[in-house]
Amino acid sequence: MTSLATKTGIDFRPSNVYGVWLRHWLAFKGGWLIDSTAIVIEPLFILLAVGFGIGRFVEGIQGDLSYQEFVAPGIIAANAMWPALFNCSWGAYQRMENHKIYETMISAPVNLSELAAGEIIWGATRAAMTTAAVLIVAMILGLLSSPLAILILPLGFLVGLVFGGMGLVYASIAPTQHSMMLIFTLIGTPIFFFSGAFFPIDSLHSGLQPVAWAMPLTGAVHVARGLSTGELGLSHLYGLLYMIGLASVFYPLAFILLRRKLIT
Amino acid sequence: MSDTQTPPIIKAVALRKDYGEFHAVKGIDFEVMPGEIFGMLGPNGAGKTTTMRMLSSISPITSGRLFVDGLDVEKEPRKVRDRIGVVAQHDGLDPDLNVRQNLITYARYFSITGKAAQDRAREMLEFFGLDHRSGSGIHALSGGMKRRLTLARAFMTRPKVVILDEPSTGLDPQSRNRVWEQLNRIRDAGATILMSTHYMEEAAQLCDRLVIMDNGEILSRGTPDDLVMEHAGSLTAVIRPNNGNGLAVRSALESMGKVVRDRGASMVVHGPEQLRGELGQIDNATVRFRISTLEDVFLNLTGRELRDE
Ligand SMILES: Nc1ncnc2c1ncn2[C@@H]1O[C@H](COP(=O)(O)OP(=O)(O)OP(=O)(O)O)[C@@H](O)[C@H]1O
Numbered sequence: 001m002t003s004l005a006t007k008t009g010i011d012f013r014p015s016n017v018y019g020v021w022l023r024h025w026l027a028f029k030g031g032w033l034i035d036s037t038a039i040v041i042e043p044l045f046i047l048l049a050v051g052f053g054i055g056r057f058v059e060g061i062q063g064d065l066s067y068q069e070f071v072a073p074g075i076i077a078a079n080a081m082w083p084a085l086f087n088c089s090w091g092a093y094q095r096m097e098n099h100k101i102y103e104t105m106i107s108a109p110v111n112l113s114e115l116a117a118g119e120i121i122w123g124a125t126r127a128a129m130t131t132a133a134v135l136i137v138a139m140i141l142g143l144l145s146s147p148l149a150i151l152i153l154p155l156g157f158l159v160g161l162v163f164g165g166m167g168l169v170y171a172s173i174a175p176t177q178h179s180m181m182l183i184f185t186l187i188g189t190p191i192f193f194f195s196g197a198f199f200p201i202d203s204l205h206s207g208l209q210p211v212a213w214a215m216p217l218t219g220a221v222h223v224a225r226g227l228s229t230g231e232l233g234l235s236h237l238y239g240l241l242y243m244i245g246l247a248s249v250f251y252p253l254a255f256i257l258l259r260r261k262l263i264t
Numbered sequence: 265m266s267d268t269q270t271p272p273i274i275k276a277v278a279l280r281k282d283y284g285e286f287h288a289v290k291g292i293d294f295e296v297m298p299g300e301i302f303g304m305l306g307p308n309g310a311g312k313t314t315t316m317r318m319l320s321s322i323s324p325i326t327s328g329r330l331f332v333d334g335l336d337v338e339k340e341p342r343k344v345r346d347r348i349g350v351v352a353q354h355d356g357l358d359p360d361l362n363v364r365q366n367l368i369t370y371a372r373y374f375s376i377t378g379k380a381a382q383d384r385a386r387e388m389l390e391f392f393g394l395d396h397r398s399g400s401g402i403h404a405l406s407g408g409m410k411r412r413l414t415l416a417r418a419f420m421t422r423p424k425v426v427i428l429d430e431p432s433t434g435l436d437p438q439s440r441n442r443v444w445e446q447l448n449r450i451r452d453a454g455a456t457i458l459m460s461t462h463y464m465e466e467a468a469q470l471c472d473r474l475v476i477m478d479n480g481e482i483l484s485r486g487t488p489d490d491l492v493m494e495h496a497g498s499l500t501a502v503i504r505p506n507n508g509n510g511l512a513v514r515s516a517l518e519s520m521g522k523v524v525r526d527r528g529a530s531m532v533v534h535g536p537e538q539l540r541g542e543l544g545q546i547d548n549a550t551v552r553f554r555i556s557t558l559e560d561v562f563l564n565l566t567g568r569e570l571r572d573e
């Protein structure tokens with residue numbers, strides 16, 4: 001029974017998207033030290049432990065790449081997933097169910113399409129922050145040979161859009177707060193480890209390879225690796241398009257499901 | 265309605281809300297005039313919140329029509345929300361923002377930003393006695409302070425219509441009195457207020473007109489005084505029979521032609537001033553007289569106690 005304008009999405013106020021984003025920025029500034037510790041330290045640990053710890057036992061993996069050079073772009077791209085997923089699933093669920101902030105917003109003249117956009121774009125902003133931090137360290141360590149590697153930053157933002165949308169979809173269908181954990185254990189973790197960040201997809205059983213490629217992170221890891229070596233082909237374009245496609249499916253799905261949940 | 269009258273600022277026509285098979289609001293009609301404080305009084309589950317949620321367009325209407333400031337809520341929900349301020353039954357405050365940021369962030373959704381938002385926030389915090397807490401986190405506020413902050417937030421945008429769902433629940437008597445005074449001042453400044461409450465005292469003191477709701481229906485409506493006169497007369501006799509004399513006292517009263525209502529261990533009889541003389545010497549009972557209140561109206565209409573919470 002929403003109006004035609006709302007249904008068709010014509011009645012869209014970008015200023016509200018910015019308003020929601022700004023809310024997150026204010027909240028982030030309030031506790032930035034704790035938040036940034038989490039988003040910077042953790043990926044650095046993984047990069048160092050996996051790259052230089054495990055990496056020492058691994059021979060050159062793909063062509064002439066050392067394991068460190070192989071794994072660094074993968075870890076950077078894959079890590080962008082976590083802050084976006086966390087903000088838009090667990091965080092969104094808290095805001096929606098426990099604090100009723102979404103109800104406050106939609107009782108004000110904010111539509112759910114704008115609210116969802118603000119949430120997802122903030123998730124992507126957080127993804128870009130962690131990407132930037134680890135990218136800089138990896139560059140200093142000389143793990144990324146091509147200057148194109150700087151483009152991993154916008155790629156991290158795109159990863160954030162995809163997983164922000166996915167998280168919000170899940171938050172709007174999760175029956176309980178407890179079930180929110182499942183998106184990390186059942187979805188996040190397998191995607192993280194089987195996205196090709198840590199080992200090449202070709203080394204998986206051939207039956208599993210299509211599954212791995214279909215995972216929403218694999219394309220991004222593939223593109224990140226292309227950007228870091230500077231060797232790009234059509235497959236990287238496909239990876240990019242796949243990510244864009246996923247983001248543009250999750251976003252409308254998220255606000256439609258949110259509407260179903262909240263407008264009762 | 266004649267042309268000379270001002271049109272109502274809120275108008276509900278046969279407004280209905282079903283949740284599946286359950287009828288939460290059963291086709292109610294009411295009109296709120298500009299500049300008045302209009303009350304909805306009713307026990308838990310009466311349908312007050314449901315009606316208010318339909319007004320703020322976050323709950324779809326099952327059937328009937330609803331207008332705010334001449335706008336059809338179903339056709340132009342966003343324009344309606346541009347014009348209203350809402351205090352929900354739950355606070356809906358943002359725990360990740362401090363007091364001032366809660367106000368500023370909310371105002372932005374109404375395109376009030378920058379200095380205008382800062383100034384208004386300061387003004388509202390002062391008005392609701394929270395100016396010394398503007399930098400506090402929400403978790404550091406008492407329940408009553410949170411309630412006042414939600415009021416400050418609703419009034420940030422100078423809304424034409426304010427919808428307050430139990431604004432004074434959880435306030436101590438001083439804060440409650442203060443909020444009443446503030447709502448009166450806001451009404452005098454020209455805003456229209458639609459509020460629900462469980463407090464008879466609040467409804468009597470504050471509301472120009474009110475409806476009494478139960479089970480999704482409006483049982484009665486009018487000014488507090490009219491409702492009292494209509495349903496409980498001006499005077500109420502509270503009759504407490506001595507031990508074991510309940511039935512005798514009751515039949516004595518009934519033989520005088522009085523309608524006797526049970527109130528726990530006591531009985532009440534309503535009537536005009538003459539009641540004092542008539543019931544002055546009832547045997548085997550203590551009789552006490554008091555002014556009738558909305559509470560009497562409510563109990564007579566719903567046949568039960570008004571439950572708080
Ligand atoms: N989302 C929902 N799904 C099903 N039933 C609902 C829903 N929301 C409210 N109800 C039912 O509708 C009825 C009216 O509820 P409402 O919240 O409007 O009452 P209320 O008058 O505000 O009561 P209270 O004084 O307790 O706040 C209740 O019986 C309630 O259980």
Ligand SMILES: [Mg+2]
Binds near residue numbers: 312313314353429
């Ligand atoms: Mg209620």
